[in-house]
Amino acid sequence: MILKTTLTAMLLAGFSSTLFAQGLVLNNEDLRTDLNWLNQQGVIQISTSTWPLSGDEILRALSQAKVENTTQQKVIQSIQHAIEADNKTIKLGLFAETDRKDLPQAFGDNQKSQYVGSLEFNAGADNWDAKLRVNAEGEVQIDSGHDVNVEGSYLAGKLWNQWLVGGQIPTYWGPGHDGSLIRGDASRPVYGFTVQRAEQKAFETKWLSWIGPWQYQAFAGQLDDYSAVPNARLLGLRITAQPLPYLEIGGSRILQWGGEGRSENWDSLWNAIKGNDNFDNGDLDKSNQIAGLDARLNLNQWLNIPLSVYGQFVGEDEAGFWPAKNMYLAGIDFSSAYKSMPYQLYAEWVNTKTNGESKGISYNHYIYTDGYYQHGFPLGHAIGGDSEMVSVGGDIRFDAMNRLSGRALFAKLNQSADQILPRINNYAFPEQDDIQALDLTWTHYIKPTLPLKINGWVSDSDRHGNDAGASIGVEIPLEQALFGR
Secondary structure, rough: OHHHHHHHHHHHHHHHHOOOOOOOOOOHHHHHHHHHHHHOOOOOOOOEEEEEEEEHHHHHHHOOOOOOOOOHHHHHHHHHHHHHHOOOOOOEEEEOOOOOOHHHHHOOOOOOOOEEEEEEEEEEEEOEEEEEEEEEEEEEEEOOOOOOOOOOEEEEEEOOOOHHHHEEEOOOOOOOOEEEEEOOOOOOEEEEEEEEEOOOOOOOOOOOHHOOEEEEEEEEOOOOOOOOOOOOOOEEEEEEEEEOOOOOEEEEEEEEEEEOOOOOOOOHHHHHHOOOOOOOOOOOOOOOEEEEEEEEEOOHHHOOEEEEEEEEEEEEEEEEOOOEEEEEEEEEEEEEEEEEEEEEEEEEEEEOOOOOOOOOOOOOOOOOOOOEEEEEEOOOOOOOOEEEEEEEEEEEEEOOOOEEEEEEEEEEEEEOOOOOOOOOOOOOOOOOOOEEEEEEEEEEEEEEEEEEEEEEEEEEOOOEEEEEEEEEEEEEEEEHHHOOO
């Protein structure tokens, strides 16, 4: 007991100052892995299914951490270093890959071009946070028409435990390791405004306290280069709750609404929000809607094994105010340690066909005919519609300076591509194809807050044969050179 108390106090004494100016934490695969590892070990309780995360919520969860051994302590220190690295005042980013990586993008992969140089400025305090990131790109994979952009930039203010955010930042909704059926980060971020809670603490009133820690995230933005309906809007709401320490449930809903030539008055929006606009007549139909539920269950409560199962389903349409024309995702993950080396393993299956059949409906719409895509890349799962994928993967931290993560995937992509469709929306995978691939990333920490990532992959495609490539990326803090600290 004395050891547990001492470890927790020592860690959090340094951690609170690290997070002082950290408002939002953008999509980060290593950080999510470490937080989930602590969740499954029973050390903390935090939701990692809605991104970006709030630095306040990470601090709240760790302030209640039940640290029992030095391995758990190492994982908490890894989280601390990740937050500290993200919070550096000025950073220079460099990224290059040998070839275009034609695989479904993984969570947190924000590189959309073969060559990227970036300069990032961070500032903030208790109640505000700002990030300006200027990216120069070459050999783009997702063509936005701009070789220089500010993706990853935002300005945020906190009021009454609510973060109000404006900018162009990635969003992710769901428990899946490799993707979300309703809101993933495989496309470029959407310009817009986000509102979410800073801390996910439960209601204090006895009438609502049973809901447990909860979070919401509301988003309103505008799609870029959406030629079918120029200036189409993207609106969304996600709510999660943890009524039991080992159970999280979430509900999400997205609308493509408005745009050039479409009604944008209050009645139109209210009917779309109510779901009272599902008409066959295109002049009356107000929006393209996707909605669904997800859940994660930690089995450690009963099996005394750090094992969780999770699932998600969404519907492209509704019947009786319930999602219909459904897509599905399910998975299982396990977090443990081998000789003081923390590791996580997972297996995941996803099917974006319509109730298991390739009909050209998933992520498509007869009014918003560019589909649920931006620049031709999915706003939902990275594989796009009418596809299926099985992936197995994991992560292991060898020591304070080295970790290895990776996945093997088996995907059947765009199974409706040979059907007669109005147009091809999925530029990521425009052809029907089968792909098998191995994707590995070695991270070497030059310093605890300076990770160097080297990624390599090999793949076999029925359409394009064998492929292989590698990439390297690093973000170098410059404040020491500029300010002598």
